[in-house]
Amino acid sequence: MPKRATKRGEERTPLDRDCDVLICGASFAGLAVARELAGSGADVLVIDRYDIGERQTSACGIPTTWLHALGLQESLQQTFGELVIHSPHATVRYDLPWTFSTFDYRTLCGLLADQGDFEFETAKVDGRSGSTVHTDRGDIRAKLIVDGLGWRRVLSAGQNIQPPDALLSRGLEVHPFGSGHDLEVWIDRSYVPAGYGWSFPAGNELRIGVGSFDPRFHVREPTVRLANDLHADTVRYQGNWIPHALRDGTEDGIFFVGDSAGHCLPLTAEGIRTALYFGLACGRELRAVIDGRQTRAQALTRYHEFSASHAVPFRWMLRVQRLVPRVAPRVLGPSLRGMGNKRFVDWSFNHYLRIAHPDFAATGGLPARAASRAALAAA
Numbered sequence: 001m002p003k004r005a006t007k008r009g010e011e012r013t014p015l016d017r018d019c020d021v022l023i024c025g026a027s028f029a030g031l032a033v034a035r036e037l038a039g040s041g042a043d044v045l046v047i048d049r050y051d052i053g054e055r056q057t058s059a060c061g062i063p064t065t066w067l068h069a070l071g072l073q074e075s076l077q078q079t080f081g082e083l084v085i086h087s088p089h090a091t092v093r094y095d096l097p098w099t100f101s102t103f104d105y106r107t108l109c110g111l112l113a114d115q116g117d118f119e120f121e122t123a124k125v126d127g128r129s130g131s132t133v134h135t136d137r138g139d140i141r142a143k144l145i146v147d148g149l150g151w152r153r154v155l156s157a158g159q160n161i162q163p164p165d166a167l168l169s170r171g172l173e174v175h176p177f178g179s180g181h182d183l184e185v186w187i188d189r190s191y192v193p194a195g196y197g198w199s200f201p202a203g204n205e206l207r208i209g210v211g212s213f214d215p216r217f218h219v220r221e222p223t224v225r226l227a228n229d230l231h232a233d234t235v236r237y238q239g240n241w242i243p244h245a246l247r248d249g250t251e252d253g254i255f256f257v258g259d260s261a262g263h264c265l266p267l268t269a270e271g272i273r274t275a276l277y278f279g280l281a282c283g284r285e286l287r288a289v290i291d292g293r294q295t296r297a298q299a300l301t302r303y304h305e306f307s308a309s310h311a312v313p314f315r316w317m318l319r320v321q322r323l324v325p326r327v328a329p330r331v332l333g334p335s336l337r338g339m340g341n342k343r344f345v346d347w348s349f350n351h352y353l354r355i356a357h358p359d360f361a362a363t364g365g366l367p368a369r370a371a372s373r374a375a376l377a378a379a
């Protein structure tokens with residue numbers, strides 16, 4: 001069990017106040033926004049129901065260059081140059097054009113938070129009226145409000161569609177002690193009809209799980225079975241819903257970042273680097289408001305358009321997500337082998353990385369749209 005650092009009992013004093021920027025959610029998305037506001041002089045408040053880094057929300061796999069781009073390499077646990085894909089009739093090894101790494105969630109969040117300059121409070125967000133956010137410790141008012149609260153999109157003004165009807169996948173994993181050399185993925189209907197299983201080694205721990213693109217399909221039993229097949233203990237469970245459709249980046253004056261805006265990529269369910277990427281973009285727009293370079297309305301428009309400008313790759317990935325489960329198992333093996341050609345792997349994985357390229361982290365001074373173009377050109 002993680003040590004709970006969350007404020008409890010008498011420590012939970014009333015929290016009625018105003019601030020310039022209120023960032024709700026202190027995980028990848030929220031902390032990336034906060035990082036871009038460091039030194040701005042704004043009164044920035046970050047809130048989360050848990051302490052920073054307390055609740056791991058994923059298998060914590062990311063293209064290694066993103067860790068370097070943000071100076072987070074101290075959190076790195078293990079690096080992989082290959083991706084091993086198991087299907088019922090074949091196992092293939094893809095030699096990747098860039099490496100993938102696992103990292104320690106608590107360390108990464110701590111490092112990212114250190115790059116920011118904000119006050120932090122633990123509070124549960126219950127909802128919002130206009131520019132007042134209601135929490136279990138009181139109301140907080142701010143001109144600039146960010147929802148980095150994950151798939152629930154808590155600060156939305158509209159009716160939220162709940163699972164299993166929403167466009168969400170579900171994922172569950174166990175974290176047994178153990179070690180491994182390979183980043184492994186299973187595309188196998190015996191585990192999940194539409195989705196995949198994984199084993200991500202991270203130092204002295206394995207992160208073994210199953211994700212289903214169909215929210216009605218329960219993943220606990222196949223997660224246990226995959227762990228058993230790998231002779232690993234079924235301990236330290238963690239799971240969540242994972243969005244697989246882009247949603248509006250702004251709504252009713254609120255900035256949505258990360259899973260709350262559906263920024264997690266369909267097919268791979270990779271949502272960390274995109275949460276960081278869109279978090280940086282949002283933070284830069286907010287920074288321009290604080291510096292007097294644009295109005296709040298302009299920031300809302302620009303961030304909304306920036307997020308929406310990524311719709312094409314997100315739609316393509318959703319198409320492939322829907323296509324893969326329809327491929328007959330006996331065809332899947334030869335197809336995966338055919339796609340293992342080095343030139344094709346390099347081409348496809350470089351395109352994939354370009355959707356949220358790490359160079360974006362270095363283009364801080366540019367307006368979001370120009371920076372995106374610069375990142376695409378550099379890739």
Ligand SMILES: Cc1cc2nc3c(=O)[nH]c(=O)nc-3n(C[C@H](O)[C@H](O)[C@H](O)COP(=O)(O)OP(=O)(O)OC[C@H]3O[C@@H](n4cnc5c(N)ncnc54)[C@H](O)[C@@H]3O)c2cc1C
Binds near residue numbers: 058
């Ligand atoms: C099992 C699993 C494995 C995954 N593995 C990977 C992976 O290896 N690589 C990858 O790129 N992606 C992975 N993902 C997806 C990834 O975890 C998400 O896309 C990513 O965490 C999104 O970041 P975020 O900051 O938007 O939201 P989150 O990380 O979900 O953070 C939301 C924050 O808001 C807080 N919060 C929520 N509700 C409230 C509330 N009402 N009041 C106060 N605080 C609240 C939470 O405590 C949390 O800190 C995985 C997902 C799952 C479920």
